[in-house]
Amino acid sequence: MTEGVISRWYLHEGDAVSRGDEIVDIETEKVANVYESPHSGILRRKLVHEGRPVPIGALFGIIAARDVKDAEIDTYIENFQSAFSLTEASTGGASAEVVDIPGGFIRFLKQGDGAATAAVFVHGFGADLNNWLLNQPVLAESRLAYAIDLPGHGGSVKDPKICNIEELAAAVLRFLEARNLSGIHLIGHSLGGGVAARIAIDRSALVRSLTLIAPVGLGSDINGSFIKGLVEIDRRKDMQSLLEKLFYDPALVSREMTMGVLNAKRVDGAVECLTSIAEGCFNGGHQTHILRTDLVQLAVPTQVIWGEADLIIPPQQAANLPPSMNVHIVAEAGHMVHLERAAEVNGLIAHFLEST
């Protein structure tokens, strides 16, 4: 993914804005989403028209206090734009890389730098590293942040033999070794949550903290018809209705997001891998790997984030966890809570990472 479209402005130039106010709707190939203001102030400039595609990371508006002079804003814009076009020209934006591991290869996207402990994002079933597009760049402002494609997904090796949590975790461990990463913050969503938990349980020395977002592994129930649909459906309309189950607000599922999921499945070998992972992890509509007993004893600091309206894995599975595990149930959010309530989830992750 390289660009997005500002599909709607909620504000006019000169309007006062508070932190958390809705500023614009952004459509990308992955998701349509409302962008909430990270700061309070006055919307001093709109720099992008509705409907115009802009590259990821571009400047689309300026919020500043009333007493900031226009000339200062002009200078800021000018400096930003020249620096931005320079990065664009030199790197074409951050782009994914591939690293060999024993038995295959893993695609990853590396963003940010800094001395703070690195973070690694692991996506869920049927997704890929772009699933973190609203989270990884935010975390990367203060540290090195990696997002990876699990085997069988995105641009990583398509090997149907890698089909259960243990084998997926082993592949991610090989990736961590290949990149010399240890003492990391691990953040996993759904199936990726189970993978991250498995790694933390088996190799706790490698993991500084564990963030599990709507993870597998805490209970038996999972929406079996959703998993089946994700593997089998090849028509856009049917896939769109299916993906709507991932969100509290179904309008967030854009045509591009739907096509992104279908296009990924149309790569040779992708459906075979999804089929074997579904059999290995969610056979018969139940989760195969229950990690709860090991997780509650885990010494690694752990937090759990769940959308209250999750239709894929019930948030009730976060009940009865020890108080040392920080559980956050996010209102008005579905299974894709990290996309649907990105600002809130990013805040929770940042705060948790600072505290560990």
Added chain:
Amino acid sequence: MSRDLTQPASARPHRKARISYRAALGEALAQEMRRDPKIVIMGEDIAGGMGAPGQQDTWGGAFGVTKGLLGQFGRERVMDTPLQESAIIGAAIGAASNGLRPVAELMFNNFIGVCMDQLLNQAPKFRYMFGGKLTTPVTIRTVYGAGIRVAAQHSSAYHSILTHIPGLKIVMPSSPYDAKGLLIASIRDDDPVIFFEHIGLFDKEGEVPEEPYTIPLGEANVVREGSDATIVAFGRMVDLSVTAADRLQTQGIRCTVIDPRTTSPLDEDTILESVAETGRLVVVDEGNPRCSIATDISALVSAKAFKSLKAPIEMVTAPHCHVPFAPVLEDAYLPNPEKIEGAVRSAMGFTRV
């Protein structure tokens, strides 16, 4: 399609993410030939040098798409043919109905006249006449379209003529991504497919996954979404329509741009659903206007979405004449963003009295 499931499907990628339309087509051919030994390719100078003592593989076809395949697959599977289109297409169809999966290249779609018995009365009818016992898994790649000053006999767009024939599938990729996915889908398809490559798109670059992938024949791509007008465009016309739509957007007119990608089968649902939403249709096609894909889609929408239409359907096409050689006339002959913008404005400005 069978594959050895004990082996990982993908190999580690090693090239840049963005490649040209030409390279995307070449990669699709190479990957499919590696996968399926029954695939052979044939055409005029698709390698160059066959049967002669001089240098081999000098051409790779008139536009360089097949360059390098000779070295990978040898003369058994990469065959230069005589300058004889009826023989190329006839041989490919005969081989397809006897167990091979040939990809034949017809240098320009203008030369299709001499292959018409094969394409009208033979290949599309085998499955039908023999009760499904015989299939013809042949792909015919051909170059069409104007804009590079090669005059009337090398510049036409004859996809509409072939769309008329039941039993043929007609594919018109508009981007490198579609070119690769649609060519792989065409090769794997068990029916005859005519694959139209636009003469002006070979150098167009875009992101293309390195792994093999398919795009189903008969699924439209929605390139832009807007609620005021629907633009349906084919092949190179898609880029021109997107340019027009982006310009109109800045003036407050929002267009949906649909690229059906195949004229046969045609994704009618996507077109009809969009017109139901916008009430206005502009069809953009490079072919001549009579009995064409533009009139075909207009007829479809007038018959099945009449009640939602807020304005007469607009068509932006070439005129009913041949492609002129004079550059200024060739430019005037072709649809362009200004003409498309004008058609959308005209639909927007229509009022019933």
